[in-house]
Amino acid sequence: MTTSIPGPELPQVLSVRGASKAFGAVQALSNVSVDCRAGEIHALVGENGSGKSTLLGIASGSVAPDEGSVQIGQQALTRHTPAAARRLGVGIAYQDYSHVLGLSVAENIYLAVPSDARPRYGRMEQWAAETLATFKLDISASAAAASLSLADRQLLEVAKALLTRPKVLLLDEPTTALGPDAVEQLHTLVLERVQSGVGVLYVSHRLPEVLAVADRVTVLRDGVGQGTFDAATVSEDALVALMIGRPLTVAFPERDPLPEQARVLLELTGLQGDRFGPVDLVVRKGEILGIAGAEGNGQVPFLRALAGIEPATGGASCDGVQFDRRSPAGPLRAGVVLLSGDRRGEALFPVLSVRANATIQVLRRLGRGGIVPRAAERNAISSLVERLRVRMASTEQPVQSLSGGNQQKVSLIRPFLRGDVKVILAEEPTQGVDVGARFDIYEALRAKADEGVATVVKSSDPIELAGICDRVVVMSRGRIVQEIPRHELGERRIVEAIVGSRASVADKTAEASAP
């Protein structure tokens, strides 16, 4: 902590001291301390991957810290389980909810409250309806939880957390699905509890929203605390400055300016799915378009819908021709290729060899009469393996034995092998990739773009987007809320766009989205 506000003498309801946590080789949190007093709202802000969720996980008992301690009320959390933290007085509203979707709303509320607060089983539905009324939620107690809108699910999640009568309430991005009125409603609910002495740790990337209600703000960057400030006096600009500024460790390939009238390859009109949209967007030949946004604002479902994996309505055309998105085969036939962010689960066959993974989409072309000669496969990939600098012992090595970066390169061989790719959709192309391999991947994407492919890159890393893209659009609540042209691109500009998006911005999609 660089700055600490003395503040009034209120008891601490939550105190996390010197918490560190590593997941594998990634240090998610190092020596972070944060506390929350009774009756205050303490905001926790930071970029994607800065360690906010890990810190909440530690405070709520679902993540065991490698080092450090957690105190709730005046008691230490010794067993790191959600049940133990609940008993000590932690209520948490998860970003991805804690609803059992197969049960009714009433049953979900019943399970959420401590057993001594539960009524007789037979009175459950009536009690649940009364409870919902005290929260002024317009939700039917007998409805199936799965039938609730996403906004209602989010409000119900907060209500459930409050029903545990917590000393400290943890909110993890509680407004991602909410419109302006619902945000207001949620804040009213929370403020009522704060007045009666509940402490709130509020994680959000929406600075204007959270600063409107917070008393103090703590900034995290790369798992390290950047200080705690008085919310009334700190400016948004100052916070953004603390959130960004990671040292630049990677170089980016050269970009030539796009020709003025480059042909439009990908054109979307009113594309809308369950969790995003409507999106209007064009991507031109040779262009790399970045998609930025806080995690969970519809970027991934958007890419998946475009690749025919999730259902969506609206129009999508590639090179002037509408393509069939009912299954992944349609987009592939049209030349639209998705590089999934889930490399093990979706992009690669982990136990198959590098060769088999690289050539699997073009076997028909390599084979003759149903038989694929190994030599033909090896010839096809040998130059690409070199060009992408895939580090491996042999092309017969199983892909799962390669490093993350080399695995990603193998999946990148595929669009190079197929001659017919027009659009590449890359989801987190360098996640889990070491610094050395990143440049190779950026270079490969740029090389494809220079060959005339239109590329869409979804990344949670603003430095990466600023470094490789010709243009970046920012998504919030499933819509494109800002477009940043090439000459304005920079980490700061992107982060400002992400954290500056108020609920009302979502309504300006029409003006803000692409031409």
Next chain:
Amino acid sequence: MRRGFLPLVLMTALIVALGAYAEVHSSVFLSKSNLNSLLLQSMPLIIVSFGQAVALLVGGFDVSVAALMTMCVVVASFTLTPTTTGLAIIPGVLAVVGVGIGAGVCNAFLIRVLQLPSIVATLGTLSVLEGLSLLLRGYPQGPINTNVTGKLVTSVGFLPVAFIGVVILATLADGWLYRSRAGLALRGVGLDARSSRRLGMSTSLVVVLAFVVCSLMAAFAGFYLAAEVQVGSPIIGNQALESIAAAVLGGASLAGGKGSFVGTLLAAFFLTEINNVLPLFQEPAEYADMTIGVLILLALVLYQAPELVERLRSVRRRVGTTPDAHGEAPA
């Protein structure tokens, strides 16, 4: 229970239809002695299917139950011999029950602590138990005390007392499952373990208990199997797939969180009825297997039809409302 009645209605209808058909074609079907033996025959499958239903409720399978039943029969042929009398019967019975609990704890350990998928874990225990049974009794030998097993098959008229018992048990268990806090918690864990854990439930304990209860029921079923064969046979239990079939026909979901004990009872009885009826027509037993297979498929399609329709509808409804946060990993 909402849609939960469909399996009960369907199973009852099938039982009555098959019974009526059998009675028309063979006058012995509704005779007291045939009904009595049919009900007794169904006891092992009914009891083991209750256990299987519990395993399915937490989203698991237990394919080791059949081998465990055999093992229990084999153990009984040592601990409950015709010379076992008086108080010596109690440790004899406890030994069999202990084998059941031991197997259940072993399964629970493999599934919960070593995190093996339940189908793989119980497949392993299945082989081990089969081997152990053959080691203890290389061929059917060792008579089992009929004074003990005889008590299990006591009947009032044509109704075995035990059958009345399982009907009451199933009714109580369904009431517990759908009308009590603990039952709700069990279904919650089966439907969504992650959310249940987040709500402070001890999901591990629930899963462990479920597998122990499943094995315990298999041990009880073993007693009824022993009453039937009356000798330490190492090769008799084959109820693994039938017990899963009964639980599923009775309304259980393979994804966990759903099921009905009354439905399971009816389905287990129906499956036994098929096996009982076909010989009356001198039909080969292969038809029974095929009938069971086709029925399971039909029942699954029928039970899931409302969900499929609902899902299609909700996708259509939700497209065009609010965007979402859900489904992407938190930062």
